Amino acid sequence: MSASPFMRAVRITGHGGPEVLEPAEVAVPVPGAEEVLVQVSAVALNNTDLWTREGAYGSPGDPDARSGWRGPVGFPRIQGADVCGRVVAVGTGAERSLVGRRVVVDPAIYETEGPHANPVGLMGSERDGGYAEYVTAAVERVHDVTDSPLTDDQLAALPTAYGTALGMIERGRLQRGETVLVSGASGGVGLALVQIARARGARVLAISSGTKIGAVREAGAHEVIDRAGDVAEQIRTAAPEGIDVALDVVAGELVSEGLPLLREGGRWVIAGALGGYGVAFDVRRLYLHNAQVIGSAMHTPAHFDLLMGLARRAEVQPVIAATFPLDQAAQAQEELSRRGHVGKIVMHP
Known part of the structure; x- marks a missing residue:
C-alpha cells in the first residue's frame, strides 16, 4: 500500500x-x-x-x-x-x-x-x-x-x-434449447448476454448493426438480426415458431414490435432503455398468451x-x-x- x-x-x-x-x-x-x-x-x-x-x-x-x-x-x-x-x-x-x-x-x-x-x-x-x-x-x-x-x-x-446479464437470464428462467433474442448485442451487457446464453445451451438471435455484426457472431450468436432492416420481419424469419425469452436493454419500439413474437408463456426481460422509456403495446398479447414482461436491475x-x-x-x-x-x-x-x-x-x- x-x-x-x-x-x-x-x-x-x-x-x-x-x-x-x-x-x-x-x-x-x-x-x-x-x-x-x-x-x-x-x-x-x-x-x-x-x-x-x-x-x-x-x-x-x-x-x-x-x-x-x-x-x-x-x-x-x-x-x-x-x-x-x-x-x-x-x-x-x-x-x-x-x-x-x-x-x-x-x-x-x-x-x-x-x-x-x-x-x-x-x-x-x-x-x-x-x-x-x-x-x-x-x-x-x-x-x-x-x-x-x-x-x-x-x-x-x-x-x-455480466452481473446484469446473468440477473436477466436467471429472472427470465432461460432453459437449454430455448430460443432467445438479445437486443443491443454489441454493448457490454449485450455481449455478456450472448456469451452466457450460448453457454447455457440456448439458440441465440442477436440484434446488432454494421461493422459489429461479426464480433457479435464471434461471441456466440447463432443468427444476427441487422438493426438497419425490418427487425420484426427478420426475427419472424429466423424464429418462425417464436421467441421463448427476449433479453432487452433497448426497449422503446422494440417492445411494441417484439411482444407479439413471443411464444406461449414467453418472457420479455428489460434492463435498459437505450431506445426510449416510453412504450406502448397491446396488453392482450400478454394475458392471452401467458406472457410476462419482467424488469431486471442488476x-x-x-x-x-x-x-x-x-x-x-x-x-x-x-x-x-x-x-x-x-x-x-x-x-x-x-x-x-x-x-x-x-x-x-x-x-x-
Whole structure:
C-alpha cells in the first residue's frame, strides 16, 4: 500500500457533461469494521457511469428529473462500479488472510441480507467507487479470484455488465434449447448476454448493426438480426415458431414490435432503455398468451456468486475494447458514449 495518506481519484462535482469529471487528490479511505481496502488495478466503464453523471435516471413522479440511479447523488462522488484489485488492508473483523488476494468487488448495495436481496444502490453512485487508486468494500462483497485465468481487465469487465446479464437470464428462467433474442448485442451487457446464453445451451438471435455484426457472431450468436432492416420481419424469419425469452436493454419500439413474437408463456426481460422509456403495446398479447414482461436491475448476491464461479473457471471471456489511464476518464467516457466499440472500456489507476 502507498505510504502516502492521499491518492489520485476522479470524481464528479455535479450532474453534467464530461467536463464535470475532475481529477483530485483525496484521502485514502480507511476500511471500517468488516471492510477491506482494495488497491484498484482495473476499473471498467458502464452506461450507468454516463447516466449517473448526466443525472438521466428520472424519478417515479418525474421522468425528466435529474437523478442518480436511485435518487439524488451526494457530491462530490468518485464514480466506478467495476473493480478488480488486490486487498492491501483489512478493518476489524475481516480476515487478515485476505491481504494480498486478487478480488472482484460486487458493486451492489442490497436492501436486505440474504442471497436473493435486490440491489438498491451501486458503488460509484450511492457510495464512492473505483475511479481511484484505492476503494473500500464490505468483506462479504469481495470475491477471491486470485486463481482465475482471466486478466485483471477482463475481471473488471464482469460486475455490472455480466452481473446484469446473468440477473436477466436467471429472472427470465432461460432453459437449454430455448430460443432467445438479445437486443443491443454489441454493448457490454449485450455481449455478456450472448456469451452466457450460448453457454447455457440456448439458440441465440442477436440484434446488432454494421461493422459489429461479426464480433457479435464471434461471441456466440447463432443468427444476427441487422438493426438497419425490418427487425420484426427478420426475427419472424429466423424464429418462425417464436421467441421463448427476449433479453432487452433497448426497449422503446422494440417492445411494441417484439411482444407479439413471443411464444406461449414467453418472457420479455428489460434492463435498459437505450431506445426510449416510453412504450406502448397491446396488453392482450400478454394475458392471452401467458406472457410476462419482467424488469431486471442488476443482480442478487446469489447471481453474483454464480458469475464469480464462471470467472474462476474462465467460462466467459470478456472482450476489452480499449484501455485508458485514470486521468483520461473524460475521454474514456466520451469514447463509451460514441458506441463505436465492441466490448468493455477499462481504466488503469
